[in-house]
Amino acid sequence: MKATVAWSARPPQDWALPPPYGWRSVGVVLLAALLLWITGQRLEMGRMVVLTSEAVQSALGFRDSSQVGNGLSRLAQSMLPLQISERTEVARIEGFDRAHLPWFSHLEVVEQRRQKLDPQTLQMVEQVERQEVLVEPLGYLAHVLVKMLETLEIALWGTLIAVLLSLPLAVLGAHNYSPHKVAYAGTRMLVSLLRAVPELISALFLVLAYGFGPIAGVLALGLHGAGFLGKFYAEDIENAAPRPQQALLAIGAGRLAVLRHAVLPEVLPKYTAYTLYLLDRNVRMATVVGLVGAGGIGQELKGRYDMYQYAHVATILLAIFATVYLLDIVAARLRRRMDRA
């Protein structure tokens, strides 16, 4: 006791100052370095650095060629020019009506010369094949935009389903409103499960169940979103100010009525923010779930990629980029407006 008094009574210039870094920080840094070294070895991070620097060197003219650079330039060559138009052989169009062509389209006749072996003379003969082709100058772009729209619709419905599913999950999963401990624990588990399964994985299985197309995409987004919203909605219910709720309970209002009138108004702005974030995320995820056949632009992308039609792929990627960028701008404006309100 005496020592403590003497110690605390020292003048400030004599006070012992704690060192900025202790043995513990040094140990943590060493441990982290060791961990990164081991994992870096396993993932060939060294090779990544070498390949990238080779590509940069060749781009700057210090090297003739590099593996990554060659790959990228081959890709760029096959991607450009972008595929905008659509050409279809007339012979392949069912019920083609020459009098009513689609808008902005025209017909072209393409002559193809082919060398063929004449079986009777056993000599090569040149044959001319004439094909009539329907050319739609903006045809493929229009097709991509329609698919993009479908993607946006998938995102919208996925979000709607997520909200509808998560509201009851939030009430059952908030410990102050859950009717029973078992219901609470069960709901929490279900919500964690929904959140733990990535959209792409669930879409993979939903495609098997519902078939190719947007239904699987909508459900995949809805289920994962319900897990996300269910957790955050529930936590907001639990954290809502307790006194206004108690004030309404004290005059005999039912629990659901209290939830509606004392909790909902408090949490609504946060709910709106979460939901907008989910919508934003779902637009991006909706393009990805298409890759496994769950409808929208992703499905188109996967199909063209598998057929090595990289010019088509480039158009699709550009459309996705433009949509996400536009969405970012719209979302930012919405958020600013909400903050002001």
Place this chain on the structure above:
Amino acid sequence: MLAFEAVTKRYADGLLALDGVSLRVPRGQFCVLLGTSGAGKSTLLRTVNGLVDATSGSVTVDGLHVTPRNLARVRPRVAMIHQQFDLVTRASVEANVLAGALPVLPLWRALADLYPPALRRKACVLLDAVGLGEQHLRRPAGELSGGQQQRVGIARAFMLDPPLVLADEPVASLDPRTSRDIMDLLHTQSRERGTTVLCSLHQVDLARAYADRIVALRDGAVVFDGTPEEFDEDRVQATYRRGAPDDAPSPVPMQPMRRVA
């Protein structure tokens, strides 16, 4: 109207908040509870609407025993006004007043936020009576000043014309002038309706000005029960004297008390 019979409350941590309180409040009386923080005022109020369960003894409202089974019938007859107003700050003033009628509203109406027009009209009349106007109707309650919020709280309390109103230090977070206005309002509104009021206060002068009867609590027991005139300086000293073993214990907890390790 309201009767306490030997009401005792001991909290889980051993704190004895009420120690055999017996009290009868006749219909229409404006009864003020005085006492230091921790004397048991809030706990006594809360035994009436079941926010606190008495450890022993009984509380009767209009002939109804306050028991967990009876709560659904007792609570709509007992309104409450709170120190921190306890309004839903993001909801509109109108929604807050209307919430006072939630106990009698069918669930579907409550969930759809569809109050019958008669109730909405009544809310307007009450808001007018407490001195708020049409311009306040749609504003979020949290944007109002403290005094205005307590006016909303009073309007909410009278929504169902309750025979009994509990007021738990209704002016403790307001300045002296506003406090007087609010007490004035509570007094006139309850007089007009013949409402019984049980109100805890910290200000002796306000108690003397508005009470029909003053009940002083100390360490959970009634140490004075009489008219404001009888509550003289000696009584004040006796009620608020510092002393005894511990300093004023903490007021009634809102949340469960600190967990014992």
